[in-house]
Amino acid sequence: MQRNNIRSLVFIALFAALFIIMSSLTIKLGGSLVPITLQTLGVVLAGLFLSPRNAFLSIFIVIVLTAIGLPLFSGGGGIAQLTGPTGGFIFAFPFCALLVSLAVGLFLKTHSSKENKWLAIIIFFLIFELFSSLAAYIPGIPWLMHMTGLSFQKAMTVGFYPFIIGDALKSIVGTILAISLTPYIVYIRSSTIRSNKQDVEIQG
Incomplete structure (x- = not known):
């Protein structure tokens, strides 16, 4: 049990660090308020490899550290960074990771990527496009309008x-x-999910 808990913490920290690195790779289009990043x-990746809870936590931890003042989002930190024009996107990311993980887990339970590779390619692409990209725009665009006074x-x-092409x-x-790493994904997800279940049983 303790080993599983440590494994979960390691994976959460690993994907939090990966998210931070991808947030630091920033390209600004002219005077655009929203930079291009690999966030x-x-x-x-967090949603693909981690259980829903751990996927959420791996991104949420970065938000908490940024709120404290660490410059983890595009080189900026503090409450002002989180509540700026891109705040809607930032706070959507943990929930996007959660949704990706839930959808990936459901697909892996009901289908094998080896059974129909083309179906798996289409499903994975739709999961990532809908839940990691498009879902972030639902709070992101209204918040951008609120903070800047821009029209829709x-x-x-x-x-x-x-960002449409980049998201795709x-x-x-x-x-x-x-598709390439499905066996490793299944192993990592199953090991962290077992750890989460054990935590719930102990608390119960």
């Missing part, structure tokens, strides 16, 4: 349209990894 890919169309122009490419990368 979405970090969300994809203008907010979409600066906060959505420039990151979903493709996630899909390639999901």
